[in-house]
Amino acid sequence: FSRDKDLDEATLEELEEELLAADVAPRLAAEVIAALDKARRGGNRSRRDVLKQVLIDQLAQTTPFTFSQLPPNACLLIVGVNGSGKTTTTAKLAHLALEEGIDPLMGAADTFRAAGSDQLRIWAEMVGCEVVAGKQGSDAAAVAYDALDACIARNRDLVVIDTAGRMHNKAPLMDELKKIVRSLNKRVPEAPQETWIVLDATIGQNALMQARFFNETIPLTGIVITKLDGSSKAGCLFSIKKELDVPIVFTGLGERKEDLVPFEAEAFVDGLLG
């Protein structure tokens, strides 16, 4: 019987290519594969099954996120590069909060992009919650402040603040992000209690750069990985977890308000290695 097992056993090269094809960082993929047969230690699990467990262990997290863990009038700041899915995720989070009996407010602090706040305004109607926005071109930090202030004044449980997309290699834009945080600190010293970066699953190795630079600018407390309903596998998450150890909180699986699920390591690795 062990003869048959060898015949359908994937080769180390095949498995490494599967990891590369999934956007796992090349050096990390090589390390994991090099250690694979040792990890198997002559047991009779297939290489693929051992690899799956190794990868699941790398992403395993202690406690899943719940809105109820947040203090009253909590502030959740949503950041990331252009087009990653921040505005859509902001709306999905407001929807999820409502489902959990939490009363949310949204803040449309993207005052730069064409129809940036219009997009969130329409989402607010679809989700059934209020949104605080500012005039096009107004100060993003001021709108963020107003949103948190409104959250407190209207006695809402949570404010989710959407920000404009920005390239992490643009110092003035990263400075603006710091300014937004300082502005929130002025209203509530502990705000934002959560700062989540939205990463697009279709992006390759640059995702690590994004997470690293954003984290150096304003400390991240969570990662949302979007567009995992496409053919990309977001293998970049392994090196991000390894280097930054920021929890991966949610996964975006579509364009509707319901399409956001808690990140789960086993489901993620099963999707990656098939």
Add this chain to the structure above:
Amino acid sequence: HLSNSLQKTFKNLRGYGKLSEKNVTDALREIRLALLEADVHFQVVKDFIRQVKEKALGQEVLASVSPGQQFTKCVQDELTELLGRDHKAFDLSANPTMIMMLGLHGAGKTTTTGKLAAKFSRAGRKVLLVACDIRRPAAVEQLNVLAGQVGVDVVNPNPGESVPELGMRARDRAMTQGYNLVIFDTGGRFQVDDELVRELEELRDMVNPQNTVLVVDAAMGQESVNVAQTFHERVNLTGLILTKLDGDARGGAALSIQSVVGVPIHLVGVGEKTEDLEDFHPDRLASRILG
């Protein structure tokens, strides 16, 4: 930095004779890693390394440059040639000329449509934009704001109208009202979403665009090949626009798509404003990919 690590690999080689097989194999290991880390598709990297090995082994080591520099130049020239060989501009011969924009969610289609509108109006064309994203909240508004900034007209969807119907109506309007360039902005979609890809096929059949442009984020990962290949098979791409090159992504997706699908890169997006659209320079992208 790749050229520095290659310098180390070659530092014991003196300037006589051919590059040895060992020198080249060691250097190729560095190159392979650099290309994979730049998001070049792993199969494209395999083929490229094999190609470069043959070329490099045949070369005489020149006395005037270090072997590391010479090898880097050999690789860079190969990359530049791969990236630039299918260069073609837009087909602007028809009146009205049609450009259909497509791509994954958030790649930059709507913003790039605004940039193309600016570029072509500056060149004296009468441009008409068509807001074919009937799904994303405020997508139509977004295109209209850009159109207003640039000073061009937009055809907006009627309630209940399908994308192909909108396309047909826009084409008729362009022909009867003297527009000579029409750009169709479509909603983001995955190449594996059959229903949405069929919508693109139907729009293409209605409108018969001379130009079908895939808009690709420069930071795209390994799926660049599957995405481009599938879209090419289904709607026949005539060109590519690479966006967000003002970020720090290396841009290997462009090489992957070029090698496998062979669609020319028309232009590159280098920022969020309507003027942030530049010509594509294969040599610049080659050295960026190499890092």
